Amino acid sequence: MxxxxxxxxxxxxxxxxxxxxxxxxxxxxxxxxxxxxxxxxxxxxxxxxxxxxxxxxxxxxxxxxxxxxxxxxxxxxxxxxxxxSLGPVGSVLFFYQGDLKDLDKAPVLVPNASATSINLLRVILDQEASVKADFKTVVTPDLPGSSASGALIIGDEALKVDKSWSASFNRIDLGKWWFDRFKLPMxxxxxxxxxxxxxxxxxxxxxxxxxxxxxxxxxxxxxxxxxxxxxxxxxxxxxxxxxxxxxxxxxxxxxxxxxxxxxxxxxxxxxxx
Incomplete structure (x- = not known):
């Protein structure tokens, strides 16, 4: 050839x-x-x-x-x-400070690698607290190193930081939230x-x-x-x-x-x- x-x-x-x-x-x-x-x-x-x-x-x-x-x-x-996921997914996590109701118009870091997870987070904030956060798109969210009120982190990075971030911030596993709410896989x-x-x-x-x-x-x-x-x-x-x-x-x-x-x-x- x-x-x-x-x-x-x-x-x-x-x-x-x-x-x-x-x-x-x-x-x-x-x-x-x-x-x-x-x-x-x-x-x-x-x-x-x-x-x-x-x-x-x-x-x-x-x-x-x-x-x-x-x-x-x-x-x-x-x-x-x-x-x-049929419950906790482990690698799509939202960490935040304070109460969800305080996140209206507050800065929240979201990864530029995501699409589904960002929109699911919008759904969660609306369903749980009727708020709309101010999403700031970054490569890799770093909540401890920022002044943001929350951060969505996905994939391998989420698994890496889960233990340390969970000690300092409130945590929502987006897969678990969806399954608990609707009894359907996310x-x-x-x-x-x-x-x-x-x-x-x-x-x-x-x-x-x-x-x-x-x-x-x-x-x-x-x-x-x-x-x-x-x-x-x-x-x-x-x-x-x-x-x-x-x-x-x-x-x-x-x-x-x-x-x-x-x-x-x-x-x-x-x-x-």
Whole structure:
């Protein structure tokens, strides 16, 4: 194969986005290790980065924020797989000083990597105290080092600071709040495909859908110890804590209850606009 042919073959591969958080390792690692064969051009970013790429048409299939999927009509939901919680999620946390009712117009730090969590926090503040905080977008919220009244922190960083911040501030686990309130799983992330790609490449799309679901199954079974080891080494956390995170706190399914939850989240977000 000459160079032009190689370039043409490479460019014809599906463009697949992977979230650069440890919570997606059960899906990403078996593919990376070759336990699940999935050919594509892989792009790794934080959720907001992948949201922007797929909205611009620069990805074919990607893990995205639920909020991105709900606000992008050109996307189709990949069945069977999500990043959700059935109670405490452990990695989407809101820390604050004083009472929630005192946060009206108060400065609250939120991460630029987030979309779903920021809007869920808006819902929580409205439902619990009928307040609207003044969200300040930063790369990594640092509540102890700022004059802000609260901070939303997500992903690996949330797991890292949880113990120390919990000793100084009030804490809300957003996944727990949602489940306690509505008795439904909180869906933070989903996998979505450009509808055009689904229509034009149905066979290839189906292969990707099946590979993602199969990888999830392996990542939570035969490859779980590898997943835990990689995440613990990356976050510098105790392996038992990390294993509990994957087994007890996160949920990677997408069933009827998840879809009900998605509809409710969309409705509640819409009521705030």
């Amino acid at each position: 000459n160079r032009d042919s190689k370039n043409k073959a490479r460019s014809s591969l599906p463009r697949i986005g992977q979230i650069d958080f440890s919570n997606c390792l059960p899906i990403n690692l078996p593919i990376k290790k070759g336990a699940v064969v999935l050919e594509g051009e892989f792009v790794s970013r934080v959720p907001s980065g992948l949201n922007a790429l797929i909205e611009a048409g620069d990805l074919d299939v990607s893990a995205v924020s639920l909020y991105c999927y709900l606000n992008c009509p050109s996307l189709s939901l990949v069945p069977g797989i999500s990043v959700s 869906v933070f992330g989903v996998w979505a495909a450009r509808s055009e790609f689904v229509e034009q490449e149905p066979t290839r799309y189906k292969e990707i859908e099946e590979a993602l679901n199969r990888s999830r199954d392996l990542g939570l079974s035969s490859h779980l110890e590898e997943v835990v080891e990689a995440a613990a080494d990356h976050m510098l956390l105790d392996r038992e804590r990390v294993k509990r995170y994957f087994i007890e706190e996160l949920d990677y399914n997408l069933g009827d209850e998840h879809r009900k939850s998605i509809e409710l989240f969309q409705k509640l977000c819409g009521s705030l606009n």
